[in-house]
Amino acid sequence: MRPTMKDVASAAGVALKTVSRVVNDEPGVHPATAERVRTAIDRLGYSRNESARVLRRGTTATIGLVIEDVADPFYSGLSRAVEDVVIEHGCLLLSGSSGEEPGRERELVETFCARRVDGLIVVPAGADHTYLRSELETGTPVVFADRPPGAGIDVDTVLTDNVGGAGQAVRHLLGHGHRRIAFLGDDPAIFTAAARLHGYREALGGLFDERLVSMRSPSPEAVRADLTGMFALDDPPTALFTGNGRYTVTTLRALAGRRVALVGFDDFELADLLDPGVSVVAQDPSWMGRVAAELLFRRLRGDGGPPEHIQLPVRLIARGSGELLL
Amino acid sequence: MRPTMKDVASAAGVALKTVSRVVNDEPGVHPATAERVRTAIDRLGYSRNESARVLRRGTTATIGLVIEDVADPFYSGLSRAVEDVVIEHGCLLLSGSSGEEPGRERELVETFCARRVDGLIVVPAGADHTYLRSELETGTPVVFADRPPGAGIDVDTVLTDNVGGAGQAVRHLLGHGHRRIAFLGDDPAIFTAAARLHGYREALGGLFDERLVSMRSPSPEAVRADLTGMFALDDPPTALFTGNGRYTVTTLRALAGRRVALVGFDDFELADLLDPGVSVVAQDPSWMGRVAAELLFRRLRGDGGPPEHIQLPVRLIARGSGELLL
DNA sequence: GTGAAAGCGCTAACAG
DNA sequence: CTGTTAGCGCTTTCAC
Numbered sequence: 001m002r003p004t005m006k007d008v009a010s011a012a013g014v015a016l017k018t019v020s021r022v023v024n025d026e027p028g029v030h031p032a033t034a035e036r037v038r039t040a041i042d043r044l045g046y047s048r049n050e051s052a053r054v055l056r057r058g059t060t061a062t063i064g065l066v067i068e069d070v071a072d073p074f075y076s077g078l079s080r081a082v083e084d085v086v087i088e089h090g091c092l093l094l095s096g097s098s099g100e101e102p103g104r105e106r107e108l109v110e111t112f113c114a115r116r117v118d119g120l121i122v123v124p125a126g127a128d129h130t131y132l133r134s135e136l137e138t139g140t141p142v143v144f145a146d147r148p149p150g151a152g153i154d155v156d157t158v159l160t161d162n163v164g165g166a167g168q169a170v171r172h173l174l175g176h177g178h179r180r181i182a183f184l185g186d187d188p189a190i191f192t193a194a195a196r197l198h199g200y201r202e203a204l205g206g207l208f209d210e211r212l213v214s215m216r217s218p219s220p221e222a223v224r225a226d227l228t229g230m231f232a233l234d235d236p237p238t239a240l241f242t243g244n245g246r247y248t249v250t251t252l253r254a255l256a257g258r259r260v261a262l263v264g265f266d267d268f269e270l271a272d273l274l275d276p277g278v279s280v281v282a283q284d285p286s287w288m289g290r291v292a293a294e295l296l297f298r299r300l301r302g303d304g305g306p307p308e309h310i311q312l313p314v315r316l317i318a319r320g321s322g323e324l325l326l
Numbered sequence: 327m328r329p330t331m332k333d334v335a336s337a338a339g340v341a342l343k344t345v346s347r348v349v350n351d352e353p354g355v356h357p358a359t360a361e362r363v364r365t366a367i368d369r370l371g372y373s374r375n376e377s378a379r380v381l382r383r384g385t386t387a388t389i390g391l392v393i394e395d396v397a398d399p400f401y402s403g404l405s406r407a408v409e410d411v412v413i414e415h416g417c418l419l420l421s422g423s424s425g426e427e428p429g430r431e432r433e434l435v436e437t438f439c440a441r442r443v444d445g446l447i448v449v450p451a452g453a454d455h456t457y458l459r460s461e462l463e464t465g466t467p468v469v470f471a472d473r474p475p476g477a478g479i480d481v482d483t484v485l486t487d488n489v490g491g492a493g494q495a496v497r498h499l500l501g502h503g504h505r506r507i508a509f510l511g512d513d514p515a516i517f518t519a520a521a522r523l524h525g526y527r528e529a530l531g532g533l534f535d536e537r538l539v540s541m542r543s544p545s546p547e548a549v550r551a552d553l554t555g556m557f558a559l560d561d562p563p564t565a566l567f568t569g570n571g572r573y574t575v576t577t578l579r580a581l582a583g584r585r586v587a588l589v590g591f592d593d594f595e596l597a598d599l600l601d602p603g604v605s606v607v608a609q610d611p612s613w614m615g616r617v618a619a620e621l622l623f624r625r626l627r628g629d630g631g632p633p634e635h636i637q638l639p640v641r642l643i644a645r646g647s648g649e650l651l652l
Numbered sequence: 653g654t655g656a657a658a659g660c661g662c663t664a665a666c667a668g
Numbered sequence: 669c670t671g672t673t674a675g676c677g678c679t680t681t682c683a684c
Binding site: 340341342343344347354355356359378380381382383384 | 653654655656659660661662
């Protein structure tokens with residue numbers, strides 16, 4: 001039904017190999033012959049079967065990307081940047097969302113490996129990546145982005161300066177006179193959440209009070225309940241540090257206009273249009289994606305050096321909410 | 327280097343076909359034999375070569391999705407929904423961003439077809455889809471989402487009620503006393519932009535004034551310039567209707583607090599937190615994704631009925647900005 | 653239950 | 669410049 005090279009060959013009255021040459025722009029085909037072949041290709045509506053080509057050549061020109069959720073602006077920004085780099089290199093991107101489930105992460109990685117991707121970029125959901133070992137031994141380069149791999153796997157990583165960023169946020173609030181600074185963030189099982197908690201705690205020093213820490217689901221109810229609890233304390237927080245974009249937004253909603261200083265980790269659209277503007281410690285998701293993808297292609301080009309561990313800086317953007325004085 | 331079924335077979339002391347049976351969970355293998363095979367698979371770190379399988383079977387269990395830009399929340403929401411449905415059906419998703427370039431759209435579609443996707447979901451950037459004809463004849467189902475295909479191609483579509491939604495927005499503003507209602511939107515070459523302009527114009531009737539229409543790039547500068555021009559008129563607009571989420575946000579920024587009524591097409595995060603809250607005509611991108619994907623899988627299951635044209639309704643959400651009285 | 657042989661559509665290696 | 673042959677790793681068909 002679908003025409004093959006053989007069909008094109010007989011239609012053009014040449015050997016199969018000649019068609020292959022034309023299709024692949026290989027030199028050494030007489031222009032007239034090439035033209036005849038191209039005509040036959042157009043007439044039959046021929047399109048090369050990539051699976052057959054991959055099977056024969058052993059390389060797929062495909063990169064796999066595992067993220068947490070495409071619908072999250074951080075990851076969709078990262079995705080887009082990865083896609084652009086992948087395209088620049090003439091490759092195709094295979095991507096999937098783990099939904100923060102380790103099992104799904106692994107399934108995706110294994111599916112991608114079964115499709116013989118040339119390389120992988122992974123934002124891990126799980127903490128055990130020993131399942132990657134045989135693939136790594138086969139020589140497939142893997143870059144971890146946003147979060148590092150579990151113990152025992154030493155590969156390239158591109159991470160944000162989470163500890164430093166959290167410290168910057170807290171010191172900013174301290175500098176504006178606050179001493180009761182709460183932290184709302186994800187479950188510390190998530191690497192970035194734990195790192196940001198660490199930076200927060202370190203910067204606070206003796207001012208740390210575990211009653212001002214809430215790390216659980218970013219559901220409106222949970223955030224609201226925890227905030228209510230904190231504000232009911234004898235010495236309630238006068239400032240908040242939120243651990244990621246989702247928490248910042250949920251917290252803003254839960255605050256319902258209450259006047260508290262706030263600095264959030266992650267920038268988000270419209271942060272400048274709120275009143276007051278929301279001060280944030282901004283990451284650059286597309287930078288992360290680009291750096292990870294470029295590192296991967298460097299490996300693909302044969303760079304066999306030791307694993308690199310890149311840390312991207314963050315930038316504090318003051319817009320008002322973090323500058324409310326005590 | 328990478329182990330094949332043949333390697334597993336000799337390691338387990340069975341024939342290649344037996345390994346194939348085990349890998350594919352085919353019945354009729356003695357449990358003990360199967361166990362021996364599985365052990366060999368684990369020991370060698372075998373993973374089936376999907377390209378070889380695809381070549382032989384002729385079906386890829388892969389769906390292709392072409393959108394405009396993953397980094398746009400509308401399309402990333404749609405993507406995620408498509409991905410979920412695709413996963414439910416045990417398939418893999420191949421997706422790419424056209425960046426609103428017809429050439430890129432076509433390249434993506436052709437790349438996906440060369441990879442022999444079982445079906446395609448396309449948010450077109452171009453207006454000519456005759457290049458799809460041979461693929462359609464081959465029997466590959468294609469669903470267009472958000473925008474219809476160009477002339478001469480009759481396939482399934484899943485669109486939003488753009489005309490109706492724009493009308494709803496305009497009538498809402500008319501109902502609050504406004505008579506000078508401006509429209510800011512994308513280039514009318516984009517289907518949705520043209521449809522929304524049409525709905526706007528129809529609802530305005532005799533009140534339509536082309537000086538109150540701005541349809542060009544959503545750059546802050548362009549929007550600001552056009553708004554300045556409109557407000558300098560003798561009878562300036564007292565209300566705005568923005569043609570999509572990007573325009574709404576850009577416009578809000580350009581307004582810099584000026585008191586004008588506004589209804590935007592597309593909902594967006596934080597619309598409720600601004601002051602006043604931003605009234606919108608909301609689409610549901612994940613609903614659109616889900617509907618398109620389910621329709622595609624219905625076709626893949628053999629539903630050969632005539633092309634379906636699904637129109638999804640919109641919902642007006644009043645939050646304050648659209649209810650400012652004249 | 654198990655296996656041998658053919659062949660999916662292509663490219664690599666070598667002839668002419 | 670053009671053609672022939674072998675074989676990538678798998679599934680299908682049929683035989684035992």
